[in-house]
Amino acid sequence: MSKYDPTTERMAQTLGYVSLGLGASMTLAPRVVTTLAGVDDSALARLMTRVVGMRELMHAAGLLAGPPELVWTRVAGDAMDLPALLIAMGNRHGTRRLRAVLATAAVAGITAADVYTAWRTLSERRQGERGGVTADNVYTAMRRVQDRTSGSVGPKHVEAAVTVNRSPEESYQFWHDFSNLPRFMIHVDSVEPRGDGMLHWRAEEPLRHKRMEWDAQIVEDRPNELIAWRSVDGAVGPSMGAVHFDTAPGGRGTEVRMELDYPESPAGRVGMAVAKLAGEAPDQQARDDLRRFKQLIEIGEIVRSEGSPEGTHTRQLLRQRPAQPLPS
Amino acid sequence: MKANCWTGISSVEVEEVPDPKILNEHDAIVRITSSAICGSDLHLYNGFIPTMKKHDILGHEFMGEVVDVGREVGNLNIGDRVVVPFPIACGRCNSCQRGLYSCCENSNPNAGIAEMMMGHSPSGIFGYSHMLGGYPGGQAQYARVPFADVGPIVIDDGIPDEQVLFLSDIFPTGYMGAEMCDIKPGDVVAVWGCGPVGQFAIASAFLLGAERVIGIDRFDYRLRRVREKTGAEVLNYEQVSVLEALKEMTAGRGPDACIDAVGMESHHANPAMYAYDRTKQAARLETDRPFAIREAILACANGGTVSVIGVYGGLVDKFPMGSLMNRSLTVRTGQCHVQRYMKPLLDRIRNGDIDPSFVISHKMSLSDAPSGYRMFRDKQDDCNKIVLYP
Ligand SMILES: NC(=O)c1ccc[n+]([C@@H]2O[C@H](COP(=O)([O-])OP(=O)(O)OC[C@H]3O[C@@H](n4cnc5c(N)ncnc54)[C@H](O)[C@@H]3O)[C@@H](O)[C@H]2O)c1
Ligand SMILES: [Zn+2]
Numbered sequence: 188m189s190k191y192d193p194t195t196e197r198m199a200q201t202l203g204y205v206s207l208g209l210g211a212s213m214t215l216a217p218r219v220v221t222t223l224a225g226v227d228d229s230a231l232a233r234l235m236t237r238v239v240g241m242r243e244l245m246h247a248a249g250l251l252a253g254p255p256e257l258v259w260t261r262v263a264g265d266a267m268d269l270p271a272l273l274i275a276m277g278n279r280h281g282t283r284r285l286r287a288v289l290a291t292a293a294v295a296g297i298t299a300a301d302v303y304t305a306w307r308t309l310s311e312r313r314q315g316e317r318g319g320v321t322a323d324n325v326y327t328a329m330r331r332v333q334d335r336t337s338g339s340v341g342p343k344h345v346e347a348a349v350t351v352n353r354s355p356e357e358s359y360q361f362w363h364d365f366s367n368l369p370r371f372m373i374h375v376d377s378v379e380p381r382g383d384g385m386l387h388w389r390a391e392e393p394l395r396h397k398r399m400e401w402d403a404q405i406v407e408d409r410p411n412e413l414i415a416w417r418s419v420d421g422a423v424g425p426s427m428g429a430v431h432f433d434t435a436p437g438g439r440g441t442e443v444r445m446e447l448d449y450p451e452s453p454a455g456r457v458g459m460a461v462a463k464l465a466g467e468a469p470d471q472q473a474r475d476d477l478r479r480f481k482q483l484i485e486i487g488e489i490v491r492s493e494g495s496p497e498g499t500h501t502r503q504l505l506r507q508r509p510a511q512p513l514p515s
Numbered sequence: 516m517k518a519n520c521w522t523g524i525s526s527v528e529v530e531e532v533p534d535p536k537i538l539n540e541h542d543a544i545v546r547i548t549s550s551a552i553c554g555s556d557l558h559l560y561n562g563f564i565p566t567m568k569k570h571d572i573l574g575h576e577f578m579g580e581v582v583d584v585g586r587e588v589g590n591l592n593i594g595d596r597v598v599v600p601f602p603i604a605c606g607r608c609n610s611c612q613r614g615l616y617s618c619c620e621n622s623n624p625n626a627g628i629a630e631m632m633m634g635h636s637p638s639g640i641f642g643y644s645h646m647l648g649g650y651p652g653g654q655a656q657y658a659r660v661p662f663a664d665v666g667p668i669v670i671d672d673g674i675p676d677e678q679v680l681f682l683s684d685i686f687p688t689g690y691m692g693a694e695m696c697d698i699k700p701g702d703v704v705a706v707w708g709c710g711p712v713g714q715f716a717i718a719s720a721f722l723l724g725a726e727r728v729i730g731i732d733r734f735d736y737r738l739r740r741v742r743e744k745t746g747a748e749v750l751n752y753e754q755v756s757v758l759e760a761l762k763e764m765t766a767g768r769g770p771d772a773c774i775d776a777v778g779m780e781s782h783h784a785n786p787a788m789y790a791y792d793r794t795k796q797a798a799r800l801e802t803d804r805p806f807a808i809r810e811a812i813l814a815c816a817n818g819g820t821v822s823v824i825g826v827y828g829g830l831v832d833k834f835p836m837g838s839l840m841n842r843s844l845t846v847r848t849g850q851c852h853v854q855r856y857m858k859p860l861l862d863r864i865r866n867g868d869i870d871p872s873f874v875i876s877h878k879m880s881l882s883d884a885p886s887g888y889r890m891f892r893d894k895q896d897d898c899n900k901i902v903l904y905p
């Protein structure tokens with residue numbers, strides 16, 4: 188059971204999405220943001236926008252994945268941004284000034300929401316005690332956040348699903364030809380059947396780009412319905428994986444559901460948040476892999492654009508090339 | 516090659532960029548013979564569609580000659596003359612097979628960004644932000660056309676570019692806007708926005724049997740064009756109260772169908788109202804200014820249809836939900852499923868039902884695109900529709 192009332196949790200979540208939106212636009216389109224804020228005349232402002240954008244993405248990861256108390260990190264951020272904006276405002280004239288005023292007003296509004304939400308996390312934790320934003324309370328909250336974000340977390344279970352315009356038979360067969368898996372699983376280099384239902388996997392560890400190899404045993408194989416495998420003891424990859432194929436209603440093809448269990452992750456919550464920001468969290472990977480599976484089985488190839496030449500990959504969303512032909 | 520690139524808010528530049536190459540087996544490379552500037556491009560130009568990057572090539576209305584094809588493109592030969600539809604669609608997913616090409620499930624490699632903003636992702640679009648795929652557009656000398664086996668239509672006779680170019684977008688878009696109204700005998704259709712898209716919606720409403728069509732805008736030169744080229748009645752919203760006038764013209768019923776061909780950057784005759792939404796939009800408290808859609812809902816007859824083809828990007832404020840719900844209105848929307856309309860509308864052009872070149876007001880060289888954008892945005896020189904030649 189959560190210690191917070193649902194309103195506080197929802198407010199923290201909402202602020203998480205606000206951070207995500209701000210962070211995404213600041214890192215993807217810093218020029219647009221600086222223009223809106225009336226500070227497009229300064230190269231430093233553009234750089235700062237990117238930096239602050241990265242910070243916003245951290246807030247987002249924290250608030251969306253962690254406890255509502257992480258809203259205090261937003262309050263700390265506001266305390267840095269507001270003075271900077273006020274200074275910028277003072278130095279601008281004309282329409283730039285108007286835009287800076289509007290931007291500052293918007294940030295002030297969000298700050299109010301941050302502080303209020305932060306205050307709620309405190310007062311709910313300390314019912315009966317004197318709540319409110321005191322230095323003491325801020326410190327305790329920060330400590331609590333630290334306690335929760337370090338250390339290890341338990342095994343991670345990941346699920347993803349996609350509907351493909353193909354029959355369960357075709358979907359199952361495509362998947363059961365294990366040499367197809369590296370074609371849509373981004374980090375998998377090869378999957379080699381070694382007899383007796385043994386599969387030898389070779390893959391790259393996403394963040395550290397380290398090569399890994401492990402063996403898995405197929406534990407269940409029901410034609411056109413299910414394939415499940417389990418890593419042999421001491422393996423490095425997911426400890427369990429399964430893919431289910433169900434007929435989608437009304438001739439819509441097949442519902443494909445994938446499950447993966449990762450062993451205990453020593454990186455802990457912070458590691459997971461970093462992976463998420465890099466677009467390499469296990470659930471993001473699973474979703475990307477299924478989207479690519481859909482492209483392969485429906486059209487026979489991975490769809491590439493000049494902005495995303497590698498095709499669908501969450502990591503690439505943050506690293507778009509300009510939409511113009513690749514240099515030859 | 517030369518290409519017209521987005522370089523920031525209110526700024527485009529013709530740059531020298533690499534020539535496109537085949538990236539997928541379903542691609543074709545097209546040498547562009549003509550392209551056009553669209554009202555949708557103005558939303559990018561004015562900075563209201565997020566996830567643009569500096570040096571993105573713009574343009575989604577283009578045609579030309581096939582100069583290279585990938586291995587999976589069996590229907591096109593080098594040398595074929597083709598018009599390219601603006602939504603990029605695979606033709607094989609469930610949405611494509613239901614004819615919802617602009618909702619293709621496979622053509623947006625950046626679907627993740629679109630999902631964050633819209634819940635689910637629509638198709639990729641040429642030259643229309645990274646959220647919609649990061650594909651270069653066709654205001655250029657060459658373009659890579661994905662799924663060339665599905666989208667482009669071959670024009671095998673000498674019919675001039677100007678008559679078929681708009682099959683790429685605005686003719687099908689206007690037509691779909693009118694088709695979504697399910698026009699029945701006796702129906703009165705009102706169209707907000709008399710830009711090229713509105714003009715095609717008006718012409719199409721007549722083709723589909725509307726009794727009367729009323730075009731609404733504030734630029735007299737556009738209203739005059741509508742009256743002369745389509746025979747529709749017109750209202751200048753700066754001179755009359757649109758709601759009053761429509762009631763009066765329909766003896767109190769209101770139009771049976773209302774088409775919004777304005778979209779997210781609509782304008783209001785009252786400066787205070789305009790300033791209210793303009794400010795909220797500048798502060799990103801709403802992303803879209805919804806005057807036209809608000810008015811279209813309030814004007815529509817009970818039980819009528821509001822057809823939205825003007826483009827919106829995100830959130831609107833003060834949306835008249837009560838009017839919509841209590842009066843049994845139907846809302847229909849969409850980026851146009853162009854692939855669905857190209858063949859039947861080409862037939863209509865060949866039959867002489869319509870000559871789409873009537874919207875063209877300016878022809879320019881691709882290298883003049885920057886001044887073309889300014890002129891089209893500011894509605895200078897009676898600018899209606901600009902065609903660019905590379
Ligand atoms: N759905 C689609 O597939 C699709 C395809 C192409 C274009 N579009 C959209 O259609 C819209 C129009 O495109 P266009 O090329 O004609 O652009 P345009 O800018 O030439 O025309 C817009 C017109 O709307 C008028 N207008 C503004 N505010 C108004 C109001 N409150 N009431 C009535 N009229 C008003 C303007 O004066 C202008 O004449 C744009 O939003 C564009 O993005 C949609
Ligand atoms: Zn267009």
Ligand SMILES: [Zn+2]
Pocket residue numbers: 604605606607608609610611612618619620621622
């Ligand atoms: Zn499709």
